[in-house]
Amino acid sequence: xxxxxxxxxxxxxxxxxxxxxxxxxxxxxxxxxxxxxxxxxxxxxxxxxxxxxxxxxxxxxxxxxxxxxxxxxxxxxxxxxxxxxxxxxxxxxxxxxxxxxxxxxxxxxxxxxxxxxxxxxxxxxxxxxxxxxxxxxxxxxxxxxxxxxxxxxxxxxxxxxxxxxxxxxxxxxxxxxxxxxxxxxxxxxxxxxx
Amino acid sequence: xxxxxxxxxxxxxxxxxxxxxxxxxxxxxxxxxxxxxxxxxxxxxxxxxxxxxxxxxxxxxxxxxxxxxxxxxxxxxxxxxxxxxxxxxxxxxxxxxxxxxxxxxxxxxxxxxxxxxxxxxxxxxxxxxxxxxxxxxxxxxxxxxxxxxxxxxxxxxxxxxxxxxxxxxxxxxxxxxxxxxxxxxxxxxxxxxxxxxxxxxxxxxxxxxxxxxxxxxxxxxxxxxxxxxxxxxxxxxxxxxxxxxxxxxxxxxxxxxxxxxxxxxxxxxxxxxxxxxxxxxxxxxxxxxxxxxxxxxxxxxxxxxxxxxxxxxxxxxxxxxxxxxxxxxxxxxxxxxxxxxxxxxxxxx
Numbered sequence: 222x223x224x225x226x227x228x229x230x231x232x233x234x235x236x237x238x239x240x241x242x243x244x245x246x247x248x249x250x251x252x253x254x255x256x257x258x259x260x261x262x263x264x265x266x267x268x269x270x271x272x273x274x275x276x277x278x279x280x281x282x283x284x285x286x287x288x289x290x291x292x293x294x295x296x297x298x299x300x301x302x303x304x305x306x307x308x309x310x311x312x313x314x315x316x317x318x319x320x321x322x323x324x325x326x327x328x329x330x331x332x333x334x335x336x337x338x339x340x341x342x343x344x345x346x347x348x349x350x351x352x353x354x355x356x357x358x359x360x361x362x363x364x365x366x367x368x369x370x371x372x373x374x375x376x377x378x379x380x381x382x383x384x385x386x387x388x389x390x391x392x393x394x395x396x397x398x399x400x401x402x403x404x405x406x407x408x409x410x411x412x413x414x415x
Numbered sequence: 416x417x418x419x420x421x422x423x424x425x426x427x428x429x430x431x432x433x434x435x436x437x438x439x440x441x442x443x444x445x446x447x448x449x450x451x452x453x454x455x456x457x458x459x460x461x462x463x464x465x466x467x468x469x470x471x472x473x474x475x476x477x478x479x480x481x482x483x484x485x486x487x488x489x490x491x492x493x494x495x496x497x498x499x500x501x502x503x504x505x506x507x508x509x510x511x512x513x514x515x516x517x518x519x520x521x522x523x524x525x526x527x528x529x530x531x532x533x534x535x536x537x538x539x540x541x542x543x544x545x546x547x548x549x550x551x552x553x554x555x556x557x558x559x560x561x562x563x564x565x566x567x568x569x570x571x572x573x574x575x576x577x578x579x580x581x582x583x584x585x586x587x588x589x590x591x592x593x594x595x596x597x598x599x600x601x602x603x604x605x606x607x608x609x610x611x612x613x614x615x616x617x618x619x620x621x622x623x624x625x626x627x628x629x630x631x632x633x634x635x636x637x638x639x640x641x642x643x644x645x646x647x648x649x650x651x652x653x654x655x656x657x658x659x660x661x662x663x664x665x666x667x668x669x670x671x672x673x674x675x676x677x678x679x680x681x682x683x684x685x686x687x688x689x690x691x692x693x694x695x696x697x698x699x700x701x702x703x704x705x706x707x708x709x710x711x712x713x714x715x716x717x718x719x720x721x722x723x724x725x726x727x728x729x730x731x732x733x734x735x736x737x738x739x740x741x742x743x744x745x746x747x748x749x750x751x752x753x754x755x756x757x758x759x760x761x762x763x764x
Contacts, residue, residue, distance in 0.1 A: 230693045284691060285719055319691045319716065320728035 223283050228253045228323075235324045244327045246277070254279050258290065258327045262370060263335035267362035268296070271370025274403070275330065276306075277323065287317030288326060295369040295404060297362040299339040299348035308333070309343035369404050380405045384412065689713035691728060705734055 232253075235246045243261040256277040262268030274293040280286045290313055292306030300309040312321060312329050321329075342348030350358045377398060383405065384394040389412050397415075401407035688695050691712050700713040710729025712720075717734075720726070726733050 224692055227691075227693045282723075285723055316731065318726075318728040318731060319712075319720065320710070 223254065223279050223281060225253050227284060228279065231322050231324065234322070242324070242328065244324055244331070246323050246327070256323070257293075258323065260327050260331045260334075262366060263331055266335045267359050268298075268334045268366050268370065271366035273334075273370055275327065284319045284322075287313050287321075288323060289313075290326065290330065293403060295365055296334070297347055297358070297365040298334060299337045299342045299344060299351045300333055301343055301347075303344050303347055303365075307343060309338075309341060368406070377403060380408070384408060686711060689716055691716035706730060706732070707735075708732070 232246055232248070235242075235244065239245055245257075245259040247257050247259075249255040249257050256279070258275040258277050260273050260275065262271035262273060271294070273296060275290050276293050278289040280289060290308055292301055292308065294306070295303065296306065297303060301307070308330060310329060310333055312318070312326060337351060339348040339351045347358070350361065377395075380398060380403070381391060381394050384398075385391050387409070389397075393412065393415075394408065397408045397411050398405075401411060686696065689700065689712050690710075692715065694713060694715075696711070696713055701711065703714060703717070704711060705717055706727040706729060708727060708730035710727055712728065720728065721734065724733075
């Protein structure tokens with residue numbers, strides 16, 4: 222059973238200093254089980270300027286069990302799956318503590334963006350590139366940020382509007398955008414191939 | 416007046432003991448005669464003290480003069496309406512010897528209060544004035560009244576019963592010596608000697624001792640109208656310390672404030688709410704320190720954590736005892752006892 226009063230208070234706390242941290246947590250569903258987190262890309266990294274969206278699902282045991290988080294926005298990072306957005310971070314697994322909150326967990330994810338740990342990779346390809354061809358890694362990561370993290374900030378409705386104008390049915394556009402994590406170009410590809 | 420004191424005092428009398436009745440006979444016989452004598456002597460003494468006061472005001476310590484004036488006032492008041500003076504403490508002793516003459520009962524009353532007051536007064540009074548050291552009979556009218564047998568007996572009885580401090584014990588031999596002669600005469604002679612000294616201003620010691628003795632009377636009459644203050648120097652050590660007792664409920668009163676005073680000794684200040692469930696910490700929770708790192712949490716969350724990985728949320732180290740152990744420590748009491756009890760309560764509900 223989720224401690225909803227705690228989640229509610231966490232959301233209130235988080236909304237208090239949204240200006241300072243830039244971290245937002247908003248509920249997707251009414252029951253506070255499914256939430257969306259948004260973290261700004263850390264300054265001085267290839268993720269700077271991007272806005273990264275994470276899908277958060279609270280397990281029944283929360284806060285005694287860690288929240289399930291994965292990136293919706295595509296990220297080029299050794300510890301984040303470039304395919305699924307899965308995050309390799311200890312505090313979201315065995316090092317979770319009930320004293321942590323959604324906000325502190327998201328802050329940790331933000332810190333992970335600025336301090337990759339390629340020795341313990343989630344995405345082996347990215348980790349290899351990070352270690353062997355760092356410049357390419359940086360340019361790729363920057364490119365992904367430009368492509369995915371910034372366009373996503375335009376908002377889903379605008380992308381839906383564009384694709385609908387291209388002649389695709391709205392429901393299909395929305396579901397496709399959902400699948401590809403809000404990436405407009407990938408959604409277009411998928412829509413064309415389907 | 417005698418009957419007045421009886422009727423007034425008898426209802427309040429706790430339990431007149433047997434010695435009081437024996438005293439009763441002796442003192443009643445000459446009560447009226449003595450009253451006349453005492454009135455005369457009181458006037459005499461008052462004039463003498465007035466002379467001393469005018470002579471020796473330089474030797475007087477601050478406030479001694481004022482206090483002596485008050486003591487004189489007290490004396491007058493007591494003689495005039497002694498039986499009505501129900502507020503002061505000597506009244507309690509009156510009730511112990513209801514049949515004594517009013518002045519005598521006043522003396523007995525001061526003797527009764529002796530352990531508290533004489534303790535200080537006698538330490539500063541010189542030996543030349545045995546009257547001032549001889550219990551509460553420090554003020555002029557009282558010293559003169561000491562000639563009564565019953566009163567002396569009463570002082571000794573009270574002193575025996577209440578011999579709490581060394582000063583009392585020191586004075587007793589002196590007193591006994593004077594008693595071994597003719598108690599009333601010797602006592603009177605001593606008193607009159609000291610009074611003469613006072614009147615003539617021959618001895619500074621005796622002069623000094625007299626204000627000391629006089630100072631005791633107002634201190635008796637003032638202090639006895641209220642309870643002892645904890646910081647009072649006159650306070651008998653045998654009295655229980657209320658300040659200590661008060662400190663416990665005072666600590667309990669912080670109950671609702673997250674146990675702030677309890678946190679002073681610990682590593683971290685106790686939060687007002689549990690960092691895990693965000694519920695307010697109650698008294699038990701805020702005095703509960705399960706981990707050396709100082710991380711606090713409510714007993715419910717702690718119990719939940721013990722059921723799972725059993726690691727402290729603050730430092731991620733395992734708690735030193737698991738639930739089974741804490742249940743086993745139930746007999747041990749103290750912190751783990753409360754923990755275990757809370758856990759078992761949760762388990763039942």
